[in-house]
Amino acid sequence: MLNWWLPENVSTYGEEIDWLFHLIYYITGAVFIIVTVAFLSFIVIYRDRPGRRARYTHGNTPLEIVWTVVPALILVVLTFLSVPAWSKIKMTMPQTDFVVQVTGKQFNWQVTYPGPDGQFGTADDKTFLDEMHVPVGKPIRINLKSQDVIHSFFVPQFRFKQDAVPGREIPQWFEVTKPGQYEVPCAELCGFGHSGMRAWIYAHSAEDYTKWAAENLRAGAAAAAPETKQEPEKPAAKTGGRAKQ
Amino acid sequence: MSAISATAHAHTAHAAHHEVGFVRTYIFSTDHKMIARQFLFLGLFMMIIGGLLALMVRWELAWPETPVPGLGSILTETGGILEPSQYNMAFTMHATLMIFFVIMPILAGAFGNFCIPLMIGARDMAFPFLNMLSFWVAALSGVLMLSGFFVPGGHAAAGWTSYAPLSAVPEYTGTNWGQNLWCISLFVLGVSSMMGAINYITTIINMRAPGMKLFRMPLVVWSLFITAILLLLALPVLTSGVAMLLFDRTLGTNWFKPSGGGEPLLWQHLFWYFGHPEVYILILPAMGIASEILPVFARKPIFGYHAMAFSMIAIAFLSWVVYGHHMFVSGMNPALGMSFMVTTMIIAVPSAIKTFNWLGTLWGGRIQLKVPMLNALAFVWMFVIGGLSGIFMASTPVDIYIQDTYFIVAHIHYVVFGGSIFGAFAAIYYWFPKMFGRLTNTALGHLHFWPTFVFFNLTFFPMHIIGVGGQMRRIYNPLQYEFLQHQQHWNVFITYSALLLGLSQIPFVINFFWSLFAGQKAPLNPWNSNTLEWTAPSPPPHLNWGPTVPTVYRGPYEYTSPESREDFLPQSQPPLVRAGAARH
Numbered sequence: 071m072l073n074w075w076l077p078e079n080v081s082t083y084g085e086e087i088d089w090l091f092h093l094i095y096y097i098t099g100a101v102f103i104i105v106t107v108a109f110l111s112f113i114v115i116y117r118d119r120p121g122r123r124a125r126y127t128h129g130n131t132p133l134e135i136v137w138t139v140v141p142a143l144i145l146v147v148l149t150f151l152s153v154p155a156w157s158k159i160k161m162t163m164p165q166t167d168f169v170v171q172v173t174g175k176q177f178n179w180q181v182t183y184p185g186p187d188g189q190f191g192t193a194d195d196k197t198f199l200d201e202m203h204v205p206v207g208k209p210i211r212i213n214l215k216s217q218d219v220i221h222s223f224f225v226p227q228f229r230f231k232q233d234a235v236p237g238r239e240i241p242q243w244f245e246v247t248k249p250g251q252y253e254v255p256c257a258e259l260c261g262f263g264h265s266g267m268r269a270w271i272y273a274h275s276a277e278d279y280t281k282w283a284a285e286n287l288r289a290g291a292a293a294a295a296p297e298t299k300q301e302p303e304k305p306a307a308k309t310g311g312r313a314k315q
Numbered sequence: 316m317s318a319i320s321a322t323a324h325a326h327t328a329h330a331a332h333h334e335v336g337f338v339r340t341y342i343f344s345t346d347h348k349m350i351a352r353q354f355l356f357l358g359l360f361m362m363i364i365g366g367l368l369a370l371m372v373r374w375e376l377a378w379p380e381t382p383v384p385g386l387g388s389i390l391t392e393t394g395g396i397l398e399p400s401q402y403n404m405a406f407t408m409h410a411t412l413m414i415f416f417v418i419m420p421i422l423a424g425a426f427g428n429f430c431i432p433l434m435i436g437a438r439d440m441a442f443p444f445l446n447m448l449s450f451w452v453a454a455l456s457g458v459l460m461l462s463g464f465f466v467p468g469g470h471a472a473a474g475w476t477s478y479a480p481l482s483a484v485p486e487y488t489g490t491n492w493g494q495n496l497w498c499i500s501l502f503v504l505g506v507s508s509m510m511g512a513i514n515y516i517t518t519i520i521n522m523r524a525p526g527m528k529l530f531r532m533p534l535v536v537w538s539l540f541i542t543a544i545l546l547l548l549a550l551p552v553l554t555s556g557v558a559m560l561l562f563d564r565t566l567g568t569n570w571f572k573p574s575g576g577g578e579p580l581l582w583q584h585l586f587w588y589f590g591h592p593e594v595y596i597l598i599l600p601a602m603g604i605a606s607e608i609l610p611v612f613a614r615k616p617i618f619g620y621h622a623m624a625f626s627m628i629a630i631a632f633l634s635w636v637v638y639g640h641h642m643f644v645s646g647m648n649p650a651l652g653m654s655f656m657v658t659t660m661i662i663a664v665p666s667a668i669k670t671f672n673w674l675g676t677l678w679g680g681r682i683q684l685k686v687p688m689l690n691a692l693a694f695v696w697m698f699v700i701g702g703l704s705g706i707f708m709a710s711t712p713v714d715i716y717i718q719d720t721y722f723i724v725a726h727i728h729y730v731v732f733g734g735s736i737f738g739a740f741a742a743i744y745y746w747f748p749k750m751f752g753r754l755t756n757t758a759l760g761h762l763h764f765w766p767t768f769v770f771f772n773l774t775f776f777p778m779h780i781i782g783v784g785g786q787m788r789r790i791y792n793p794l795q796y797e798f799l800q801h802q803q804h805w806n807v808f809i810t811y812s813a814l815l816l817g818l819s820q821i822p823f824v825i826n827f828f829w830s831l832f833a834g835q836k837a838p839l840n841p842w843n844s845n846t847l848e849w850t851a852p853s854p855p856p857h858l859n860w861g862p863t864v865p866t867v868y869r870g871p872y873e874y875t876s877p878e879s880r881e882d883f884l885p886q887s888q889p890p891l892v893r894a895g896a897a898r899h
Contacts, residue, residue, distance in 0.1 A: 076716075077785055077798055087712045094710060098703040105670065105699050112677040113692065116613070117684070123882065124875040125679030129619035133675070134668070138622075141667040145660040148710060152656060155712035160649035176487065219481040220579060222644070222719060226785035226798055229716045235580060235646040236480060237573025253798050257719040257787045259474045261487055262400040265791035 080248040080273070081228035086155040088229070093151070097144060163243055166209040170202065174214075174221030174234040177263030179254060183287050196287050200269040202254070203286075205279035206246045214240040222258035225271060233258055246273040335857070343451070345443035346857055347428045350450045352750065354424030355743075357450075357457060358417045359827075364461075365412035370817055371397060371405045377810035379792035399791045400489055403472035406789060408464075410475035411497065414597065415504055416457055418731060421739045422600035423508075423546065424453065427515055427539045429750060433848035434533050436524020436865050436887075438858040441517040445510050452507035459500035463493045471497035474789060476590070479571030479582035483563040498561040505554030508546050515543035524847065526867035530624070531886070533846050533871040534617065537624050538603025541631045542596050548635075549592035556585035583642055591638035595630055597731055598698075601738025602627065602669060605691045608741055609673055611844050612688035613680030614882045616872040619672045626665035626672075633662040643714045652711050659709040666702050670695065681875075681882070686760030687842075690741035693768050697733025701726060704779065719789075722782025728775045740764070740823070748841045752854040753834030759826035766819035773812035777805045843883045846871050850887050 079088055116124075171182040171190055181202040185194030204210045214223055216234040224231045225244070232242045246252075256267040274282060344350060374383045375397050382395030390396065397405065428446065432439055440446045463470040470493035473482035477497070485491040519540045523532070532540075560582065562568040569575025571582045610617045617623060639647060639655030673695045682688070704726040708714045717723065740763075747755050784802045786793055793799045793806060840849040847867070851859045865887035873884040878891065 074780055074784070074802075076783055087716055090710055091707065091713050091716070094707050094713060098706055102699060102703055105674065106696070108674055109677070109692075109696060109699075112674065112680075113682055113684070116677060116680045116682050118614075118681050122681055124613060124615040124681040126616065126875045126877060127618070127679070128616050128872075129622065129672075129675065134619050134622050134672070137671040138664060138668050142661075142664045145663055145706075145709075148706070149657055149660045152710040152712055153653065156649065156653060156656070159712060159715065160652070219484075219487050220478055220645075224719070224787065226716075231644050231715050231718055233645045237577075237579065238646055240646050253796060255787055255790075255796055259403065259478070259481065259789040261481060262398075262403060262472070262489065264403070264789065265399060266795040268796065 077226045079227060079229060080246055080250065080252070081225075081230065082245040082247060083155065083159050084227075084229035086158070090152060090155060094148065097148070160242075163211065163241060164209040164245075166211050166243070168204070168208055169211045169213065170204075171213045171215065172202070172223060172234070173217055174223070174256065174260070175217040176219065176261050177256070177267040179221075179223070179256075179267075179269035181269070185287060202269060202271045203279065203282050204246060204271060204273055205276050206249050206273050207276065209243050209245045211241060211243045214242055219260045220258050221256045221260050221267070223254060224257035225252055225254050227252045228271075231257055246271075249273050249275050249278070343447060345439070345447045347432050347440045347443070347446060348750070348855060348859075350446055351425045351427075351429035353450050354420045354428060354453070355750075357454060358419075358421035358425060358739075361412050361416040361420070361457065365409050365417055366817055366820070368405045368409035368412070370813060372402065372409060373810040373813045375402050375405075375791065376793060377807040379794055400472055401469065402791045403474075403488070403789070404470045404490070404493070407471050407474050407477075411460070411471070413731070414475065414593070415501065416460065418597045418735045418739065419508070420453065422604075422735060422742070423539070423542055423596065424450070424511065426535070426600060426604070426739075426742050426746070427511065427543070429746060430533075430535055430848065431515055431518055431539055432522070433749075433851060433855060433859060434536050434846050435519060435522065435527050436847045436860075436867065437518055437522035438860070438864065440514045441522055442514050446514050449507045449510035449514065452503060452510065456500045456504035456507060459496055459503060463496040463500070466492040466496065469493050476586060477560065477582075478586075479560060479563070479577075479579050480573065483560060483571045483577075483582075485564060495561060495564060498557040498564070501557045502554055502561070505550045505557075508550045509554075512543040512546035512550070515539060516547065519543075524864045524867055527847075527886075528867075530621065531867055531870050533603075534606035534620070534623050534627075535600070535603035538599045538606070538627055541627050542599045545592045545596050545599070545631055545634065549589045549596065552585055553589035553593075556582065556589065559585075580642075580646060583645055583647075584638075587638040587641045588635075590641065592631075592634045594730065595634045597735045598738075599627060599630065601694055601735045601741075602698075604738045604742045604745075605673065605694045606669075607846075608687050608691040608745055609676045609695075610872045610874055611745075611842050612683045612685055612691075613677055614683070614874045615676060615680040616870075616874055616876075617672070618675030618678070619668075620870065620872065622668055623672055626668045629665040630662060633658060633665070637662050640709060640714070643711050644718050649711075656709060656711045660706075663702065663706060663709065666698075670699055670702070685842075686755070686757060686764060687741050687745035689761075689764045689768075690737050690744060693764070694734055694737040694741060697729055697737060697771070700776075701729030701733055704729060717782060719787055720782040721778045721786045721788060724788050725775050725778035725782055728778070732771060732775065740767075743827075745842070746848075747830065748837030749848055749851070749853050749855070751831055751834075752837050752852075753830050754837050754841060755830040755834060756826050759822045759829075763819065763822040763826060767816065767823075770812050770816035770819055774809055774816050777809050777812075781805045781809075840885075843881070845873055845883050845885045847886055850885065 173180040179200050180197055182195050182197045184190050185196055187194055214232055214234045216236040221234045228244045230244050250273055252271045254269040254271055371383055380396055387395035468490045472488045472490050481487050559570040563570050563572055569577040571577045571579055606617055606623055636658045640659045643652045781802050786799050837853040847865050850865050867886045868890055869886055871886055875882045876884045
């Protein structure tokens with residue numbers, strides 16, 4: 071009930087985003103308090119009273135220079151502090167052998183694993199609907215695509231968001247720090263079913279993930295023991311394949 | 316100068332020759348003041364529809380999938396429950412109407428038309444016929460936009476930003492003619508805005524009264540001048556964009572559809588290239604209005620007149636190079652995102668300058684808390700919150716998280732409601748006596764302002780909180796998400812506040828119409844202001860002044876000047892050389 075703030079962060083770079091968020095929060099909060107105190111006290115102190123004349127002044131150049139330069143400096147510092155996190159999250163791709171393909175479509179997320187051969191577009195690809203399993207402590211690369219309209223892959227607890235744009239493949243990454251089950255809503259209006267378009271990411275410990283992968287990603291595994299949770303297998307994979315053409 | 320007086324003479328002669336009939340006076344009028352009133356009525360009428368749509372959206376968010384009171388008779392199939400596609404239509408049209416048919420017509424249309432000629436000492440706009448055409452084309456655009464509600468498939472439902480390809484392929488939203496009419500209406504409106512903008516720019520450059528140098532112009536005229544330049548250069552981009560979108564939808568072109576080799580991000584670039592200047596088109600006139608009203612009711616010159624004018628010019632120039640901050644996570648090259656972060660941080664500086672100058676104007680003043688002043692002060696204070704929350708989004712890493720959440724919704728409403736709408740209310744209360752020749756009721760003015768201010772904050776401030784909690788915009792039912800369950804009580808709270816905010820507008824409607832017909836007759840200059848419009852009769856006749864237009868001797872904010880025993884010194888009052896000498 072009183073849980074008013076950012077949701078728990080469980081990704082490696084989420085901390086940097088949260089740190090910047092809080093920094094800006096304290097700076098803007100302080101500015102707001104200073105401005106508000108000045109604003110309200112001026113209204114009270116300089117209210118209209120009989121016999122008082124207003125001060126006749128057109129400005130004060132040194133003062134105006136100060137309040138131009140100080141905000142400018144603060145903003146320059148904020149810009150410089152934002153650059154490293156942005157470069158790390160969006161402009162670099164860590165070395166990883168874990169690649170998943172995520173395709174948005176009205177109104178689901180299709181998650182495709184390359185299967186044992188490590189190649190997408192081959193027969194042993196495994197596609198899950200609205201469900202993704204990843205290990206913790208390892209950078210996960212996702213190649214984000216869309217079949218129809220723009221969707222946005224949003225994982226609040228990872229501080230991850232990226233639009234999926236039809237006609238493009240956008241590589242992104244995250245690394246989870248805590249096992250658990252995390253919601254992935256679509257954050258970009260994508261039609262009447264936008265609300266409720268949602269997947270789950272299951273982050274497992276390394277051992278649990280290996281177990282899950284052995285049961286679900288091995289060739290023929292799905293055919294032998296179809297998991298109840300994963301809905302369409304081959305049909306979804308086929309649709310994904312068709313969209314690529 | 317001789318050209319101006321010759322024109323004025325010709326006008327006066329023309330007016331004397333034949334009486335203008337009812338139709339030419341009230342409907343197809345070329346008088347800038349009548350056109351201003353027409354724009355004002357258009358904006359206020361659309362505000363009612365836009366507001367009701369907002370309340371429908373709020374109802375759905377607080378009590379998802381329950382019947383909306385009053386809609387039972389319209390949505391008979393569902394018994395008044397909004398379906399997801401209708402919900403999408405409601406928020407799409409709420410934003411479209413509020414931005415294009417409420418704030419733009421009221422601030423740029425009504426007050427642009429009313430203030431520019433009267434405050435620079437011109438008898439009318441440079442092109443009165445074009446001015447009339449501008450209103451009637453806007454009205455046609457409004458009719459086209461409203462007609463979208465009645466076509467099969469419903470109105471546009473792809474958001475006011477209409478991101479392609481959702482908006483470009485009818486099957487993706489299920490709306491066909493609704494979205495087409497949306498495009499056509501905005502295309503037509505673009506033509507109207509262009510006519511208005513050309514008129515404003517020409518009038519301000521060419522038709523200022525003798526002595527009205529550029530840096531003697533009131534800041535509201537400066538703001539409207541800059542707004543007109545932005546309108547002239549930004550709107551055509553949207554106009555072309557919606558034409559391309561319409562062609563994609565109806566003629567089989569592929570500008571934005573990847574299936575045919577098009578590029579969805581092209582739409583976003585075109586849209587935001589227009590869209591960010593648009594935000595300043597909405598806020599600059601309100602900044603001008605506040606800069607006009609604060610000195611009058613603080614009885615003090617504006618603090619840093621030149622800084623105020625130059626900061627608006629800086630905002631206008633920078634507004635072209637910040638638009639990419641809407642697209643940080645859109646798939647645009649992240650290196651480009653970084654440069655847009657730099658420019659976005661820079662554009663916060665002129666806004667900060669303006670805020671501090673407004674504070675400087677209050678400092679040492681003799682502040683009269685009359686109704687226009689209360690609204691102008693609310694503008695300043697709320698704009699501070701809207702400006703500061705913008706810094707969160709400017710930081711690209713933080714924007715990754717808050718993009719497309721309610722934090723953005725809170726921010727935009729602090730800027731366009733807390734900013735533009737309070738600015739519009741301030742302007743309406745301030746210029747009503749001149750516009751309609753009657754005073755508004757002060758008690759009703761307070762009864763409107765205070766609840767509006769309180770419920771505005773109770774409605775929009777908690778949106779920051781649920782946004783930080785992660786609630787996405789444009790979702791139909793927050794309860795579909797587990798991570799949003801714990802903050803649903805805020806959605807209920809916000810909806811109650813929004814309903815009360817809606818009810819708070821009733822005193823305004825009563826005040827407006829009651830004052831229009833039965834208000835006390837307004838004197839020439841009820842607020843003891845310096846600017847030229849207050850030297851014309853209330854309401855000003857056709858061609859505004861008698862045989863000669865006023866001559867300007869000084870800047871617009873000489874309040875409590877030592878040159879005058881009064882606490883104001885009108886721009887058109889000749890310098891009192893004798894009186895000054897006598898006091899020595």
